Amino acid sequence: MSRIEVLKTYKIYIGGKFPRTESGRYYQPKANGKVLGNICLSSRKDFRNATVAARSAQVGWAAKSAYNRSQILYRIAEILEGRRTQFVEELIQQGSKKAQAEKEVNLSIDRLIYFAGWCDKYMQIFSAVNPVASSHFNFSVPEPTGVVAILAPEESGLLGLVSQIAPTIAGGNTCVVLASENKPLCSITFAEVLSTSDVPGGVINILTGNRKELTPHFGRHMDVNALIYCGNNPAEIKTIHEAAVDNLKRVIIRDGGGYVSDNYESPYLISSLQETKTTWHPVEKIGAAGSGY
Amino acid sequence: MAEKDYRLSPRVDQVGIQDRVDRITKRSVKSEAKRKGLLMTLNMIDLTTLEGADTDFKVKQMCYKAQHLHDSFPDLPTTAAVCVYPNFVKTAINEVKGSKVKVASVATAFPSGHSSSEIKLLDTKIAVDNGAHEVDMVISRGKFHSGEYNFVFDEIAAIKEACGNARLKVILETGELGTFDKVRRASDIAMDAGADFIKTSTGKISPAATLPVTLVMLEAIKDYYYETGKMIGMKPAGGISNSKLALQYLLMVKETLGGKWLSNEWFRFGASSLANDVLMQIMKQESGNYQSKDYFSKD
Amino acid sequence: MKNKIDYNSDWNLDPAPESIGHIKLKSKYDLFIGGKWVKPKAGKYFATINPATEQQIADIAEAEQEDVDAAVKAAKKAYDTVWSKLSGKERGKYIYRIARLIQEKAREFSVIESLDSGKVIRESRDIDIPLAAAHFFYYAGWADKLEYAFPNRQPKSLGVAAQITPWNFPMLMIAWKIAPALAAGNTVVLKPAETTSLTALKLAEVIQEAGLPDGVVNIVTGYGKTGAMMVDHKDVAKVAFTGSTGVGKIIMKAIAGTNKKSTMELGGKAANIIFEDAPLDQAVEGIINGIYFNQGHVCCAGSRLFVQESVYEVVLRKLKDRMESLYVGNPMDKNTDIGAINSKKQLDVINEYIKIGKTEGAEIYQTKCTLPKKGYWCKPTLFTNVAQSNRIAQEEIFGPVLAIQTFRTIDEVITKANNTPYGLSAGVWTDKGSKIFNLTSQLKAGVVWANTYNKFDPTSPFGGYKESGHGREGGLHGLEPYLKFD
Incomplete structure (x- = not known):
């Protein structure tokens, strides 16, 4: 008699824990005619809880040294590498060819490493010492925007997800991600990778569910500082822009797809989720040329 | 002994001070305000000669000028005082007799202040015994830089005692103090130890008086007034040689300490060539023509 | 409180009024569209007054839809046919000219600014106008160096920028808007605040004098309604606004779902x-x-x-x-x-x-x-x-x-x-x-x-977090909102 396989219950990931949705609801996405599983149909309350977790983790995450954040991103890549078979299988389950699936996992690992490398460098690229005319030392540095809500790309369940999350957290932000609705498996498995990778709970929160249902809530939440929308549905984009006005959250539309391309390897993806802070301080002029003493 | 830890004196930001000064130097003093300000300036001058080459004759000439700034204008005020070395006090007292002009004498091993306490006290005593109304002492900058604030304090207190009824002006020699923080600290020590006036400079060191350094001292005077209700006078000295600058000092006094300080009781200019420039400005206002230095006596 | 400082004194400053005889102002201002002064189609004008005296200074045209359309059209044409084809170096030289002309007429600008806005001459003379000129001077130099600001990124201009400026620093805010827009290669339709249009109109004269190609900068005057028409215009690629958070939100709603880029400099409570x-x-x-x-x-x-x-x-x-x-x-x-x-x-x-x-x-x-x-x-x-x-x-x-x-x-x-x-x-x-x-x-x-406050400089990026807006003005960072990247 063949062994009875143990089936996996897919959960969501909030504040470093794996609850099912508080709503008790689920949905059954299919690929190749087969049901992928009973996936959590997250509610607006799950989103709220995830945002609370992201907010409370943000200050601590941003306060970690850039070197430390870099190591944590690298650690995610290491753990992902160790579990590559599982991801390849899930991608195949979700409809990918084997070669394609392997490529997607490889690229995801490499992309994490790419952004791990940026953690302690982007600041040098985007900072400036500004030569003001008065006797002041003036400099501008990037600072994380804060809590970022991400509507992850629908078509790329792992690479698309990683390509949005990595630059977001590399820059000291925390995030709440709504995974691909029809290809959600890798997102939850990726959460399992995160929970064993030294990523503090709450830095990355991953929900599954219905995009249409949750999109307006993502747009409207007053404690979300920025929102990344992946896709190109004009109606959704308009909804998001309008909803974002309430607290003037930053909206970033990434409609490209093409996650395999180098376009998703750029420090500008980090800088798009940064605020510029400019600081002034007087420079004493005593004993210097033009001394006013 | 001082009761305070003067290392804790308020801090001063140089750029902020300069910003405030820039606001004041951009003010525009016109017509009647200008005329009044110029006359006030004349009346606040300590007409000074502190040269190795000073003689009785030179001092006499200066004393005459102090009382008669321009003989073609009999209504002009006198200067506030003449300022001389101790050995010329007697001469000066004789010359200014019957006028409102006071005689100030430098003392305490002016200008360096390097001598024994006995000599400094004696120096002061001679000046006072000879009739000086005011004594301009120098602080011991070396001791100050060594952090011996009690020494500096005690020395000022002792000189103050030796002054008797003469008013004591304490010269900080700001050009040697190095930072505004230290100017502030020295001001606090001087006022606590009994100074009636604090004064920027001897005139022998550059930089001497500047607007920024004066502002720092005026703010110290203000804090002292807040705390004690006691008014302390201010005397910038050295490098103030034109009318426009003098008016800026007066504006600074007015905007920092208010109208009460605008008399020679509380504010003085230590200067030798300022008077003539002010006179030229007054003439210009009267006649409408720009003036030449050749028409004003250089004493 | 005891020992209060008493500023009363019998020595008081006499009036020192800035002379205004040398100021050249018209009694009526039309719209500046396509390099020319154009009467508003509906023929409506409103008064701009001196808030210190409540006296009228001049009549200002109120732009309506047709006028806004004409201005955007002129800007689009100038963008397509001239400005986008010009090299960065040549663009920069035009902007330098504007900077210099503002410096040459600095006193006139200051006086007009103070008359129209109520701000003190000391500030308009020492801060607003010199900084405005400095802003043009700073960004002029960027025009041919954009690739160095964004390594590996090929910056490109956007097209027509609709810019709406506030009444608190009329001329300075105009400089903050126009200078980087032009340096980045865009053309401009600008609307100054209705209570303070005069320095903008004076700048239009400077722009003419500088020989800037027709339509590169268009200045339309009017109320919020006119601004809304600019924001809504389909040929506008970029909206830059400085003003209240309330109005900023209305604008953001209006451009929701469009591809218009935006910079918002909004309120604060520092x-x-x-x-x-x-x-x-x-x-x-x-x-x-x-x-x-x-x-x-x-x-x-x-x-x-x-x-x-x-x-x-x-x-x-x-x-x-x-x-x-x-x-x-x-x-x-x-x-x-x-x-x-x-x-x-x-x-x-x-x-x-x-x-x-x-x-x-x-x-x-x-x-x-x-x-x-x-x-x-x-x-x-x-x-x-x-x-x-x-x-x-x-x-x-x-x-x-x-x-x-x-x-x-x-x-x-x-x-x-x-x-x-x-x-x-x-x-x-x-x-x-x-x-x-x-x-x-x-x-x-x-x-x-x-240890300082309210300092500004063209090289220093300015802009807010959260509801104070987005995008930066000033410095290298101020270029980005006027560019797109592949």
Whole structure:
């Protein structure tokens, strides 16, 4: 008699824990005619809880040294590498060819490493010492925007997800991600990778569910500082822009797809989720040329 | 002994001070305000000669000028005082007799202040015994830089005692103090130890008086007034040689300490060539023509 | 309070009015479209008045839909046919010309600015106009160097930029808008605030004199309605707005779902924080500069003052004394520190807030200055006994009204300072370096002034966090909002 396989219950990931949705609801996405599983149909309350977790983790995450954040991103890549078979299988389950699936996992690992490398460098690229005319030392540095809500790309369940999350957290932000609705498996498995990778709970929160249902809530939440929308549905984009006005959250539309391309390897993806802070301080002029003493 | 830890004196930001000064130097003093300000300036001058080459004759000439700034204008005020070395006090007292002009004498091993306490006290005593109304002492900058604030304090207190009824002006020699923080600290020590006036400079060191350094001292005077209700006078000295600058000092006094300080009781200019420039400005206002230095006596 | 400084004196400054005889102003201004002065199609004009005297200065055209269409069309044509084809170097040379011409006519610009806006001549002469010229000068030099600002990125211009500027720094804000837009290779339709159109129209003359190709900069005047027409126009690729958060939100709603890029410089309610170890006299000067600069019509004004409790009494005493030494009155007098409130409307808003402050139980202090009979004026005002929840501590007043609170610990003051939907600016005063860096890194604000306040420079990026807007103006960072990248 063949062994009875143990089936996996897919959960969501909030504040470093794996609850099912508080709503008790689920949905059954299919690929190749087969049901992928009973996936959590997250509610607006799950989103709220995830945002609370992201907010409370943000200050601590941003306060970690850039070197430390870099190591944590690298650690995610290491753990992902160790579990590559599982991801390849899930991608195949979700409809990918084997070669394609392997490529997607490889690229995801490499992309994490790419952004791990940026953690302690982007600041040098985007900072400036500004030569003001008065006797002041003036400099501008990037600072994380804060809590970022991400509507992850629908078509790329792992690479698309990683390509949005990595630059977001590399820059000291925390995030709440709504995974691909029809290809959600890798997102939850990726959460399992995160929970064993030294990523503090709450830095990355991953929900599954219905995009249409949750999109307006993502747009409207007053404690979300920025929102990344992946896709190109004009109606959704308009909804998001309008909803974002309430607290003037930053909206970033990434409609490209093409996650395999180098376009998703750029420090500008980090800088798009940064605020510029400019600081002034007087420079004493005593004993210097033009001394006013 | 001082009761305070003067290392804790308020801090001063140089750029902020300069910003405030820039606001004041951009003010525009016109017509009647200008005329009044110029006359006030004349009346606040300590007409000074502190040269190795000073003689009785030179001092006499200066004393005459102090009382008669321009003989073609009999209504002009006198200067506030003449300022001389101790050995010329007697001469000066004789010359200014019957006028409102006071005689100030430098003392305490002016200008360096390097001598024994006995000599400094004696120096002061001679000046006072000879009739000086005011004594301009120098602080011991070396001791100050060594952090011996009690020494500096005690020395000022002792000189103050030796002054008797003469008013004591304490010269900080700001050009040697190095930072505004230290100017502030020295001001606090001087006022606590009994100074009636604090004064920027001897005139022998550059930089001497500047607007920024004066502002720092005026703010110290203000804090002292807040705390004690006691008014302390201010005397910038050295490098103030034109009318426009003098008016800026007066504006600074007015905007920092208010109208009460605008008399020679509380504010003085230590200067030798300022008077003539002010006179030229007054003439210009009267006649409408720009003036030449050749028409004003250089004493 | 005992030992108060008494500024009364029999030595008082005489009036020192700036001469205005040399100013060239027309009595009626049309729209500046396609390099020419064009009458508004509907033929409507409105008056611009001097808020210090309530006297009319000139008639200003009110642009309606047809006029806005014509302006955008002219800008689009100029973009397609001339400006986008010009090399960066040549663009830069035009912008340099504008900078130089503003410098040459600086005094005229300053006087007009003060007449039209009520701001004091000292500020328009020493700050607004020189900085405006410096802004053009700074960005002129970027025009042929954009690739160096964004390595590996091939920057490209956007097209037509619709720009709407406020009435608090009319000419300076125009410079902040036009200079980077042109440097980046865009063409412009600009609408100045309705109460302060004159320097914009004067700039139109400068632009003509500079020989800028027709239509590269178009200036239309009018009210918010005109601005809305610009924002909604389909051929506009970029919207830049400086003004209230309320209007900023309306604009963001209007452009939702479009590809229009936007820069929003909106409101603020900045915390200015004084620690016990601060250089107190300079801090007091910073408080004055923070809230009474430009009558408090400043989005980054230090309108919430936090004073550490141990120095509260002395800071308050110094502050009140210093306030009494401010000259309030005729903006055209070179000695005036505080001028007229920009409009009747704004004065009503300020007075309403002063009333609210009193009703909320805060204690008011106003200086004893006498105000002119005619015109719109507000005495320098402060409130003590203010609670964090009071409206005067929460909402932007945009006038010379300061709300003072005390604090005890660093934690407390950071929490309170960040406890606002705004995030434009902040001030910190302490002599201790490590404390400064703690504060400056934890304060959520786009500009942090440490031991100084309200300083501006073309090289220094300016802009807010959160509801204070997005995008930066000034510096290298100010180029990005006017460019796109592949």
